[in-house]
Amino acid sequence: MPVAPSVTRKIAGDGIVLSLAGGWVIAAGKALEAAAAALASGALGAKSATIDLAGVDRMDTAGAWLIDRARAELTAAGVPAAYRGARPEHALLIREAGYRPLEAVTRDRSSHALMLLAAVGESVYTSGADLVDIVDYLGEIVVMWLRLALHPMRWRWASMVYHLEMFSLRSVPIIALINFLVGAIVTQQGVFQLAQFGASPYAVNLVGVLGLRELGVLMTSIMIAGRTGSAITAEIGSMNMREEIDALRVMALDPLEVLVMPRLVALAIALPVLTFIADMAELAGGLMVSWLYAGMAPAVFIARLQNAILPETFLVGLIKAPFMAVMIGLIASTEGMEVRGSAESLGRCVTSSVVKSIFMVIVMDGVFAMFFTAVNY
Amino acid sequence: MNARRPSTLDGIREAIIRVRGLKVGFGDRLVMDGLDLDLYRGEVLGFVGASGAGKSVLTRTILGLIHKRAGTIEVFGYDMDKLGPQERLLIGERWGVLFQEGALFSSLTVRQNIQTPMREHLDLSQSTLDGLAAQKLELVGLPQDAADKYPSELSGGMTKRVSLARALALDPEIVFLDEPTSGLDPISAGDFDDLIGTLQKTLGLTVFMVTHDLDSLYAICDRVAVLGHGKVAAVGTIDEVLLSDDPWIESYFYGKRGRVRAGSVDKRRAERAGNEA
Numbered sequence: 001m002p003v004a005p006s007v008t009r010k011i012a013g014d015g016i017v018l019s020l021a022g023g024w025v026i027a028a029g030k031a032l033e034a035a036a037a038a039l040a041s042g043a044l045g046a047k048s049a050t051i052d053l054a055g056v057d058r059m060d061t062a063g064a065w066l067i068d069r070a071r072a073e074l075t076a077a078g079v080p081a082a083y084r085g086a087r088p089e090h091a092l093l094i095r096e097a098g099y100r101p102l103e104a105v106t107r108d109r110s111s112h113a114l115m116l117l118a119a120v121g122e123s124v125y126t127s128g129a130d131l132v133d134i135v136d137y138l139g140e141i142v143v144m145w146l147r148l149a150l151h152p153m154r155w156r157w158a159s160m161v162y163h164l165e166m167f168s169l170r171s172v173p174i175i176a177l178i179n180f181l182v183g184a185i186v187t188q189q190g191v192f193q194l195a196q197f198g199a200s201p202y203a204v205n206l207v208g209v210l211g212l213r214e215l216g217v218l219m220t221s222i223m224i225a226g227r228t229g230s231a232i233t234a235e236i237g238s239m240n241m242r243e244e245i246d247a248l249r250v251m252a253l254d255p256l257e258v259l260v261m262p263r264l265v266a267l268a269i270a271l272p273v274l275t276f277i278a279d280m281a282e283l284a285g286g287l288m289v290s291w292l293y294a295g296m297a298p299a300v301f302i303a304r305l306q307n308a309i310l311p312e313t314f315l316v317g318l319i320k321a322p323f324m325a326v327m328i329g330l331i332a333s334t335e336g337m338e339v340r341g342s343a344e345s346l347g348r349c350v351t352s353s354v355v356k357s358i359f360m361v362i363v364m365d366g367v368f369a370m371f372f373t374a375v376n377y
Numbered sequence: 378m379n380a381r382r383p384s385t386l387d388g389i390r391e392a393i394i395r396v397r398g399l400k401v402g403f404g405d406r407l408v409m410d411g412l413d414l415d416l417y418r419g420e421v422l423g424f425v426g427a428s429g430a431g432k433s434v435l436t437r438t439i440l441g442l443i444h445k446r447a448g449t450i451e452v453f454g455y456d457m458d459k460l461g462p463q464e465r466l467l468i469g470e471r472w473g474v475l476f477q478e479g480a481l482f483s484s485l486t487v488r489q490n491i492q493t494p495m496r497e498h499l500d501l502s503q504s505t506l507d508g509l510a511a512q513k514l515e516l517v518g519l520p521q522d523a524a525d526k527y528p529s530e531l532s533g534g535m536t537k538r539v540s541l542a543r544a545l546a547l548d549p550e551i552v553f554l555d556e557p558t559s560g561l562d563p564i565s566a567g568d569f570d571d572l573i574g575t576l577q578k579t580l581g582l583t584v585f586m587v588t589h590d591l592d593s594l595y596a597i598c599d600r601v602a603v604l605g606h607g608k609v610a611a612v613g614t615i616d617e618v619l620l621s622d623d624p625w626i627e628s629y630f631y632g633k634r635g636r637v638r639a640g641s642v643d644k645r646r647a648e649r650a651g652n653e654a
Contacts, residue, residue, distance in 0.1 A: 026509075026548050027470065029499040060548035060580055065512045066505070093579040102511050102521060241529075341529020344484030 003057060004028055005035040007042055015048040021055035024063030036066035040073040043081065049074055054085030061097040064090070068098035130356075137334050141264065144256050159262035167228045167263075168270035172277060174227070175220055179278040182219055183211055183285025191294045200294060204301055205308040207286035212309060216278040217317040218365055221324040224271060225357035229332040232263055233353035236336025237346045245337075255337075264329040271325035272318055279317060312377055320368050327364060328357045390417040392451075393551060393583050394439060399448035401431070401438050408434050410607030412448070416551070421577055421584040423594045423615075426604030427625065432587045433477065435604065436553055439585075440474060453550075470498050473544030477555040479536035481528040487514070487539050488524040494546045513542040518568055533560040541569075545576070552576075554586040558593055570596045591630070603629075 003022040010017045018039055024032060043049035051071060053059075059067075074081040086094065148155050190203030236259055239245050245255050283305070290296040296304075335353035339346050394416035401409040408431040416422050426432050437443045439450055441457055450457045453471060455464055473494075474480075481490050491510040495501060501509075511521060517538040528536060537557060544552055554573075558566035574597045576582045588594065594601055594615060602612040603626055611621040619630055 026495070026499065029501060033501060033505055061512065061516065061545070061576075062509055062548055065509060069508065089579045092575070096575055096579065097512060097516055099508075100511070100515060102508070342483035342527060 004031045005063070007035055007038045009042045012050075014046070015050060016043040016046040017050045017052055018042050019052040019055055020067070021057075023058040024056055024067060025058050025060045026062035032063060032066060036070050039067065040070035043074055043079050044077055046079055049079050049081040050084050051081055052084045053087070053090055056087075056090060059090050059093055061093065064093045064097045065099055068094055072099050072101070133334060134330055137330055140256060141260070141330070144254070144261055148257070148261065154257070156258065156262045159258075160266050163263050163266035164270055166231075167224070167266050168273055171224065171227055171270075171274060175223055175274050175278050176281040178223060179211075179216060179219055179281040180285040182215055183207055183282030184289045185285075186210060186215065186282075187286040187289040188293055191290065201296070201304060203290060203294070204286065204296075204304040207282065208305050208308040209313055211282040211286065212279050212313045213316045214365065214369070216282050217275045217320050217324065218361065220271065220275050220278045221321070221328065221361040221365075222358050224267070224274065224325070225328045225332075225361060226354055228267065228270075229328045229357045230350050230354050232329065232332035233336040233339075233350045234346065236260075236333055237339030237349050240337060240339045241341060241346065260329075260333045263333065264326065267325040267329045268322045271328075272321040275318055275321040279314065316368075316372055316377060320365065323364060323368075324361050327360050331357045331360060392416065393418045393453060394585070395449075395451040396439065397449050399435075399438065399450065400446040401434055401443060402446055407446075407607060409438070409445070409448075412604075412608050414602065414609055414612075416583060416585055418550075418583055419577070419581045420599040421573065421586060421597050423598035423601045424585065424587045424604065425589065425594065425601060425629065430604045431607070432604055433555055436555055436585070436587055440472075440553065466498075470494075470547050471549055472551040472553065473547065473549035474553045475537070475540045475544045475555060475557055477559075479528070479540040481531075481536060481539055481543070483528050486525050486527055487519075487531070490528070490539060491542050491546050494543065498547060509546070510542075513545055514539075516545065517542045517572065518565075534562070534565055537561060537569075541572075548580065549582075551583045551585065554584060554588070556587055556589065558588065558590045563592075566590060566592065567596075569593075573597055 005020070005022040005024045005028055008019045008021065010019065020035075020039070022035075024035070026032065028035075039051070051067070053067075056063075071081045071083075083091070083094070187203050187207045190206040191200045194200045194202055194206075236245070236255075239259070245259075248255050248258055287298055287301045290301050291298055332353045335349045335356070339349045392415040394414070396412060396414040399409045399412040399414075400407065412435065414435075424432055424435070434443060438445050439452070439457075452468060455468065460468070481487075482493065485493065488507070488510045491513050492506045495506055495509065510524065514521060514524060519535060519538050519542070523531070523535060523539070528539070531539060537560065541554075541557065544554075552573075557573075558569050561569060570593050573582075573584055573586075577584060577597070584597075586593065586598065598615065600613060601615050601618045603610045603618060603621075603623070605623065605625055610623055611618045611626060618626060621627075
């Protein structure tokens with residue numbers, strides 16, 4: 001460690017001599033600040049001051065700035081101060097890196113509670129604009145879809161197949177696992193709760209109808225919103241950050257066609273397939289629990305299931321899947337396009353992509369439930 | 378005549394960085410094959426080499442960002458393989474790096490970027506931090522109103538300057554500069570060279586500079602090292618390196634873009650010698 005910076009005060013005639021010693025370097029931290037404060041207050045009230053730099057071992061830009069600021073403060077307080085005995089390199093340093101009067105930094109001092117409320121208000125206020133954006137975007141996608149339907153040569157098959165693999169094949173294990181567990185849990189609770197009414201065999205109806213109509217597609221959509229929606233936002237967002245999207249635009253390529261469409265179509269194919277897998281896993285979970293926990297033979301489970309559900313029950317879940325997929329894809333890619341330069345904005349957009357998609361998936365599921373009830377399907 | 382040319386002095390020079398037998402590779406490809414290099418205290422070492430020869434790899438290996446396969450690296454006399462957490466922290470305070478792309482923290486303002494090393498390593502008051510950040514901005518030649526901008530709002534040249542300001546925040550002993558003047562206009566690049574020269578004179582700064590800027594090499598580098606075939610192909614003052622008969626060095630310094638400068642420097646040197654005589 002270097003010698004700590006120090007100031008010695010001596011009265012010479014009607015002036016004061018402040019002799020500096022030690023290492024005036026930033027590594028000294030607080031000690032450097034304290035020494036500079038001592039320097040600035042050391043000669044207050046005197047007629048003049050001399051700052052003797054001959055004893056300074058080392059000085060860096062921070063030291064030079066603090067010494068020079070102390071001198072400026074003395075001068076401002078009516079004590080003319082001058083340097084003496086500086087080594088040539090220190091004099092150069094003070095000249096090059098010395099204190100310059102600057103406007104004080106203004107900091108935003110509004111309260112956190114107020115800022116939090118303002119943020120909530122802003123997000124409510126802009127949610128309408130979000131909706132308009134999504135509809136606007138949906139329109140662009142439809143136009144792009146028609147254009148691609150007319151010119152199938154422009155369709156990006158390789159990209160679509162790649163994303164299909166990423167979105168569907170790679171998520172089969174996790175989708176199968178969570179839906180197996182959900183099916184098992186629903187059946188176990190059904191058997192246990194319905195036993196009070198002597199109706200535990202109806203747990204099969206519960207897992208069949210609930211699983212196929214709602215839970216299979218809902219769990220899968222939520223999982224895909226988290227797993228794939230976030231990936232789409234992060235990919236498009238980081239491409240946006242690094243001007244890759246701009247590069248596409250100047251090559252007269254439409255990022256919507258090149259980046260968004262293959263992902264959107266891959267998602268619209270993947271989600272129904274995954275929903276089917278989810279349905280099967282859910283029923284398998286139900287079968288296993290009713291066999292091991294409730295002692296119902298698999299053949300009985302299957303016979304009861306055939307009585308409980310209709311083809312419509314199964315199709316209701318499957319019909320919803322492509323709509324969920326398009327919603328997730330739209331939200332994920334609009335959020336990706338919203339990303340600006342900073343890492344923070346990427347994080348914010350990925351978060352809002354996932355939150356919005358999951359929210360919209362649940363809202364849409366509710367709307368579908370009302371619709372199918374109304375049409376008696 | 379020129380006090381800041383340590384390579385012309387035959388005294389004992391302290392090697393602040395000592396690299397011995399360095400081997401670095403990716404997969405089957407060996408990028409560094411037994412490289413030796415010394416960086417002496419107070420000098421500016423210019424590092425040149427063909428694109429893709431591994432200049433940035435060497436810099437990153439010395440900084441500990443890439444694992445080496447063999448060899449030793451000593452910085453400030455510490456073997457980089459045997460550092461405790463405390464020593465690593467101390468070394469972090471004693472060197473500063475200007476990355477090629479700036480590597481500014483994108484979610485912090487320019488002022489916060491410059492203050493980050495000071496805030497993390499030292500206990501200073503907010504007013505001092507603000508003042509020092511303003512001073513660093515001034516040093517690197519940026520206007521004060523840049524302080525509240527975010528990195529995404531800066532031009533390429535400004536990013537380099539802010540990155541240098543951040544590298545200098547703790548007044549380090551060594552500064553690593555990875556292509557500091559690339560992307561700057563010639564006037565700014567000249568100012569940059571002057572700034573490095575001034576800091577080196579006043580602070581005794583040691584500079585490790587990867588560069589392709591021949592003007593920088595001539596203007597501020599005390600020694601030049603040429604990287605080729607995984608080794609230092611030539612090292613010495615620029616005149617010594619120019620005498621080398623390596624074909625790459627010849628085409629680098631005497632090629633279309635090098636000849637003019639080499640010639641003008643020769644002429645200037647001759648004039649100066651004449652004036653002194």
